[in-house]
Structure formats: structure tokens, C-alpha cells
Amino acid sequence: MSAGETHPRILLVTGSTRGGSTNTAALRSVADPGGRAVTELFEGLADLPAFNPDDDRDPLPASVEALRCQMGSAAGVLFCSPEYAGALPGSFKNLLDWMVGGGGLYGKPVAWINVAGPGRAAAADQSLAVVLGYLGAEVVEAACRHVVVPRDAVGADGLIRDEALRADLAEAMRAFVDHIASGSDALDPGRSP
Ligand SMILES: Cc1cc2nc3c(=O)[nH]c(=O)nc-3n(C[C@H](O)[C@H](O)[C@H](O)COP(=O)(O)O)c2cc1C
Numbered sequence: 001m002s003a004g005e006t007h008p009r010i011l012l013v014t015g016s017t018r019g020g021s022t023n024t025a026a027l028r029s030v031a032d033p034g035g036r037a038v039t040e041l042f043e044g045l046a047d048l049p050a051f052n053p054d055d056d057r058d059p060l061p062a063s064v065e066a067l068r069c070q071m072g073s074a075a076g077v078l079f080c081s082p083e084y085a086g087a088l089p090g091s092f093k094n095l096l097d098w099m100v101g102g103g104g105l106y107g108k109p110v111a112w113i114n115v116a117g118p119g120r121a122a123a124a125d126q127s128l129a130v131v132l133g134y135l136g137a138e139v140v141e142a143a144c145r146h147v148v149v150p151r152d153a154v155g156a157d158g159l160i161r162d163e164a165l166r167a168d169l170a171e172a173m174r175a176f177v178d179h180i181a182s183g184s185d186a187l188d189p190g191r192s193p
Helices: 022-029 062-073 090-098 122-135 163-182
Strands: 009-014 038-042 076-080 109-114
Touching: 009 022, 009 062, 009 163, 022 038, 022 076, 022 163, 038 062, 062 090, 076 163, 090 122, 109 122, 109 163
Parallel strands: 009 038, 009 076, 076 109
Antiparallel strands: none
16 A cells, blocks of 8 residues: 555454354454454444344444444444354344444445355355345455354464465455455545545
8 A cells, every 4th residue: 555545444243242253263363454454353242232223312322332433434344143043143133233223334345254164054144145235235245255164273362273264264355355445435535536
């Protein structure tokens, strides 16, 4: 990037609340996209209250305010969620329900990585596509990937060490950053030409 340009900030959002989560580990392991973007892991999934339209007004619950602020200011959002009972986990759907108000994902580039085993969790992808469609997000298909992450690939530090897996995850992030960089003028209308 040339002088004066800022790195796009990508928010990483896991759909799992589990310690040792393969989904969270995948996101932690793509957290350094080679100096072309900065990343931030959203850590407040379990802190969000159950969505209630009556509470979707100022002052918002602090955890919801933080979510909307981080999503709204990100240049893109990368999701990684397990499938529970043939759909998205309730806690993750709850997060997405809170994003309907405020419109923070409208027109926002988003992608997802699915880390489930072969042939599994297709319904999670489909559910996420439907919900993101309602939210008006721009799904970057070229950056969406299936990268199987077995539980024993996650180290005690919550990171994936396997180089082949890390390379596949990094490739997804590279495709996502490429897309965001190609539209950066549109994403940052205040930037000088
Ligand atoms: C309540 C529950 C329901 C699940 N339902 C499904 C399912 O429908 N399809 C699937 O592929 N895996 C299912 N799984 C397996 C999880 O997706 C798997 O444990 C995954 O590793 C969880 O992601 P994590 O490691 O990030 O926590 C389910 C697990 C739990 C706890």
C-alpha cells in the first residue's frame, strides 16, 4: 500500500461459544493477513442478551452497542460458525438478529469459512446465506471456503499449527482482502484520489 492509505479492518466473527472451538481457532489463525489488512476478533458473542425488539432502541445494551460499532466500522466481516441441529447456533443467530436494526451489514462485504468435516454443516452455509441476504450484506463468494479443521488440530493456545490448514485459511483471507482492496475507493468515499 502506498503512503497515506490505511489498512482495511476486517472483523472476525465466530459462531461458537465453546472453549477450544475449531471455528474460533480458524479465525485466530487467519488473524494476520500479511500486513494488507488489520483484523479484530469479536469476543462478545456470549455477552449478547436474547434479542428483543423492545430493547432495540437507545440506549442499547452495551454489548449490542459494541457489536454494532465493530461491525459498522469494519471494511468487511469474516464469519466462521458451526452447525447446530441443522441450522446456525442459536447464540450466533441471536447476534445476527441484533444486526437487523441499525443496518450495519447493509452493503458490507462478508465471507465465511466452514470448518466442519466433509459433507457436514451444509445447512449452516445455507442458513447464513439466507440471513445475510435479509441483512443486505454483499457475500464475497470467491472468499468463502470449506477448510476441514479437526478438533485435534487446535493447540492449547487456541491456534492451528498445521501448515497446510493455515495455508488454506490464509488463502481465503487473501481472496477476501483482494476483494475489499478492489472496492476500497467505494468503501472510503472520503479518501483523496
Ligand atoms: C447441540 C449440537 C448440535 C450439533 N448439530 C450439528 C449438526 O446439525 N450438523 C453438524 O455437522 N454438526 C453438528 N454438531 C457438531 C458441531 O458442529 C461440532 O461439534 C463443531 O466442532 C462445533 O464447532 P466448534 O468446534 O467451533 O465449537 C452439533 C453439536 C452440538 C453441540
